[in-house]
Amino acid sequence: KAGVTQTPRYLIKTRGQQVTLSCSPISGHRSVSWYQQTPGQGLQFLFEYFSETQRNKGNFPGRFSGRQFSNSRSEMNVSTLELGDSALYLCASSLLGRNTGELFFGEGSRLTVL
Amino acid sequence: GNSVTQMEGPVTLSEEAFLTINCTYTATGYPSLFWYVQYPGEGLQLLLKATKADDKGSNKGFEATYRKETTSFHLEKGSVQVSDSAVYFCALPQGGSEKLVFGKGTKLTVNP
Numbered sequence: 001k002a003g004v005t006q007t008p009r010y011l012i013k014t015r016g017q018q019v020t021l022s023c024s025p026i027s028g029h030r031s032v033s034w035y036q037q038t039p040g041q042g043l044q045f046l047f048e049y050f051s052e053t054q055r056n057k058g059n060f061p062g063r064f065s066g067r068q069f070s071n072s073r074s075e076m077n078v079s080t081l082e083l084g085d086s087a088l089y090l091c092a093s094s095l096l097g098r099n100t101g102e103l104f105f106g107e108g109s110r111l112t113v114l
Numbered sequence: 115g116n117s118v119t120q121m122e123g124p125v126t127l128s129e130e131a132f133l134t135i136n137c138t139y140t141a142t143g144y145p146s147l148f149w150y151v152q153y154p155g156e157g158l159q160l161l162l163k164a165t166k167a168d169d170k171g172s173n174k175g176f177e178a179t180y181r182k183e184t185t186s187f188h189l190e191k192g193s194v195q196v197s198d199s200a201v202y203f204c205a206l207p208q209g210g211s212e213k214l215v216f217g218k219g220t221k222l223t224v225n226p
Contacts, residue, residue: 105157
């Protein structure tokens with residue numbers, strides 16, 4: 001059974017650009033969450049999608065957005081990149097999204113903003 | 115909201131040493147508690163969980179007991195191996211969706 005797949009794994013952008021990250025959940029999983037991981041702030045919740053609807057959103061500016069498609073694949077977008085957006089972005093999926101806390105994480109997309 | 119405070123480390127041990135990583139939480143009610151592990155270059159994996167007070171979660175020789183009296187969920191292993199070198203995160207749910215609140219993480223290095 002394939003795990004959570006995130007693309008791209010690494011990317012470098014410059015300030016002001018935008019970026020789109022993709023996440024394919026485990027087959028059959030309907031909930032997809034996104035987290036930002038940085039050395040200073042640790043793991044911070046960005047948002048969660050379930051059946052194409054955003055159910056929860058973390059405390060991030062509106063430059064951070066996401067969506068989920070009918071096949072449960074998800075994308076997140078960061079516009080007008082800032083240096084502080086450099087981070088590992090982790091996607092996680094769960095089967096039913098019933099607040100079980102049992103998340104399956106991908107390996108992440110490492111974004112560097114220059 | 116819910117929060118978790120975790121011993122940050124780093125922690126360096128010799129193989130076969132005893133490991134304890136402290137985790138305390140603040141929460142409304144009695145939520146499930148989790149330990150996740152992140153090996154170098156990988157995403158997080160669920161290591162163990164406990165769903166109610168006095169539950170003991172265990173996996174791969176690691177254990178943690180849900181203590182509501184002390185609001186703690188300390189991670190322990192009796193004899194660590196080099197392969198246990200990783201970052202360990204304590205976590206609990208926040209809200210009704212799959213949002214987790216994580217501790218800052220504790221980096222463990224085990225030397226042969």
